[in-house]
Structures are given as structure tokens and as C-alpha cells.
Amino acid sequence: MRRIGVIGAGQMGSGIAHVCAVAGLDVRMVDLAEDVLSRAVALVERNLGRQVARGKLADADMQAALGRITTGTDYAALGDCDLVIEAATENEEVKREIFKQLVPHLSAEALVATNTSSISITRLAAATDRPGRFVGMHFMNPVPVMQLVELIRGIQTEQATFEAVKELAERLGKTVSVAEDFPAFIVNRILLPMINEAVYTLYEGVGSVESIDTAMKLGANHPMGPLELADFIGLDTCLAIMHVLYDGLADSKYRPCPLLVKYVEAGWLGRKTKRGFYDYGGDTPVPTR
Numbered sequence: 001m002r003r004i005g006v007i008g009a010g011q012m013g014s015g016i017a018h019v020c021a022v023a024g025l026d027v028r029m030v031d032l033a034e035d036v037l038s039r040a041v042a043l044v045e046r047n048l049g050r051q052v053a054r055g056k057l058a059d060a061d062m063q064a065a066l067g068r069i070t071t072g073t074d075y076a077a078l079g080d081c082d083l084v085i086e087a088a089t090e091n092e093e094v095k096r097e098i099f100k101q102l103v104p105h106l107s108a109e110a111l112v113a114t115n116t117s118s119i120s121i122t123r124l125a126a127a128t129d130r131p132g133r134f135v136g137m138h139f140m141n142p143v144p145v146m147q148l149v150e151l152i153r154g155i156q157t158e159q160a161t162f163e164a165v166k167e168l169a170e171r172l173g174k175t176v177s178v179a180e181d182f183p184a185f186i187v188n189r190i191l192l193p194m195i196n197e198a199v200y201t202l203y204e205g206v207g208s209v210e211s212i213d214t215a216m217k218l219g220a221n222h223p224m225g226p227l228e229l230a231d232f233i234g235l236d237t238c239l240a241i242m243h244v245l246y247d248g249l250a251d252s253k254y255r256p257c258p259l260l261v262k263y264v265e266a267g268w269l270g271r272k273t274k275r276g277f278y279d280y281g282g283d284t285p286v287p288t289r
């Protein structure tokens with residue numbers, strides 16, 4: 001593999017572009033608007049700069065990595081990619097529409113992966129012209145730091161496709177864990193109900209934001225509290241994953257907490273909008289409840 005396309009230049013897309021460029025791959029990143037793309041490149045530059053400051057990357061390698069990333073708003077730019085990784089908003093309709101617009105530009109051999117946190121790989125694969133060459137490649141946030149890539153085969157995914165993305169994940173320095181195609185796979189099947197329960201705990205007044213996060217950090221040895229982590233993931237993404245679990249597994253234990261729904265309706269999406277369970281307007285995050 002030499003050239004990777006990335007669709008969606010949010011927190012995940014920019015992280016995927018970062019690690020691919022550092023590994024020597026050419027990266028074409030596509031999003032809806034130029035300002036999103038320039039923010040993504042600025043974020044990659046800042047994060048690469050941190051790696052240089054910590055002595056983990058040479059300055060020349062940072063410049064070379066940045067030089068390998070190009071951006072645009074037209075899917076035609078992805079026509080010569082060996083693999084396109086879709087990392088757009090966690091919404092099945094959005095992803096289906098992206099694949100519809102993308103596939104006419106791709107070569108017959110190109111592979112397509114989705115970074116979805118929860119949506120059926122089998123169903124998304126069936127929305128393309130190449131279900132055998134389609135796979136789930138679920139990176140963790142923040143991509144340059146987190147070690148895991150969860151790989152998910154759809155029922156139609158060919159072994160060669162799976163092997164190719166496994167090899168790529170390893171080339172990026174990641175460790176692979178394989179999950180079957182069930183709602184939210186492994187990591188989020190376990191993590192999101194815990195986060196949702198933390199929001200219920202807040203909603204029912206069992207504890208404040210600070211008490212809940214402190215309790216889980218010091219009582220369960222989690223590096224981040226569940227509400228802080230929810231803000232980090234994005235509350236819209238958390239809610240979308242809970243809907244997939246609730247709809248896909250038909251069990252009331254996955255019912256999204258009404259408070260999570262309200263926050264998303266208010267546009268309080270966590271760090272990315274500077275407000276979620278914490279307020280990120282100042283130097284340090286301040287709990288809001």
C-alpha cells in the first residue's frame with residue numbers, strides 16, 4: 001500500500017492521517033469544507049510537534065510527514081488510492097451517501113475500510129460495489145497514542161482484504177484485535193454501556209460530575225473518568241453508538257440516558273464544542289453539574 005484516502009477530517013480522520021503519514025504513506029484527506037481541512041492539518045502539525053518535542057520524532061521526519069498529506073473536498077482526489085478509510089460522522093445515512101459518491105472514482109482493486117464505532121460492517125459493505133473488499137478498521141482516540149486497532153470482517157469480507165488491513169495496522173505500529181460483526185463490536189459494546197450508566201448516575205443525582213469521575217479513576221483505576229471520557233469521544237458519537245446497541249440488540253439495558261440525549265440536542269457535544277459534562281472554555285476543564 002502506498003496511498004491512503006481518509007474521508008472525514010475530524011478528531012479520528014486527522015489522527016489516522018497523522019499515523020499513516022508518519023509511516024511513509026501518501027495521504028489524501030477529504031471533508032466537506034476547506035476550513036475543517038485546514039483545522040485538521042493544523043491539529044496534525046501540533047501533534048507531530050509534540051512528538052518532536054518529546055524526542056520521539058525527528059524534525060525532518062515531521063516535515064516529510066506533513067508533506068505527504070494533501071487535502072480536498074472532492075472524492076475524485078481519492079481515485080488512485082489503494083485504500084480509503086471512511087472516518088466521517090457516526091451516522092449510517094451519511095456513510096451510505098459517502099460510499100455512493102466515492103465508489104465511481106475508485107480503481108477496481110481499491111479497498112474500502114470504515115472507522116465506524118458501532119454500525120454493521122456487513123450492511124455498510126452491501127452499500128458499496130465491493131463488499132468483498134470492504135472491512136471495519138476501528139482506530140482508537142487519540143489515534144497517534146492508542147495502541148489498538150479493532151478489525152471487523154463483514155460476512156462478505158474476503159480474507160485478502162482482511163490480511164491487507166491487518167498488515168497496514170501493524171505497519172502503523174498498532175496491535176490488532178479481531179471482533180465479529182455485532183453492534184459496537186468489542187470495545188464499545190463494553191465501554192459505552194458503562195459511560196451511559198455514568199450519565200444515568202449523574203441524571204439520578206447519585207453523584208456530581210466530579211464525584212463520578214473521581215470514583216471511577218481512584219476506585220476502579222481508570223485513567224480517565226467516564227464523563228471526561230464521554231466528552232473526549234464526543235457526546236453525539238456516544239449517543240449514536242447507544243442507539244446502535246439499543247436498536248441492534250433490542251434490550252432495554254442499552255436505552256440511551258435522557259440526559260445524554262438532552263446534551264446532544266443542546267449542541268453540548270463535549271470537548272469539540274467546548275462544552276459537555278465539563279466546560280472547556282478556560283485553562284482547565286470545569287465540571288458543569
Ligand code: NAI
Binds near residue numbers: 087091116138234
Ligand atoms: P468528528 O465529529 O470529530 O468528525 C467527523 C467529520 O466527518 C467532520 O469533520 C465532518 O465534517 C465530516 N463529515 C461529515 N459528513 C461528511 C461527508 N459527507 N464527507 C466528508 N466528511 C464528512 O467525529 P470523530 O470523532 O472523528 O468520529 C468519526 C468516526 O470515527 C465515527 O464513525 C466515529 O464513530 C468513529 N470513531 C470515533 C472515536 C472517538 O473517540 N471519537 C473513536 C473511534 C472511532
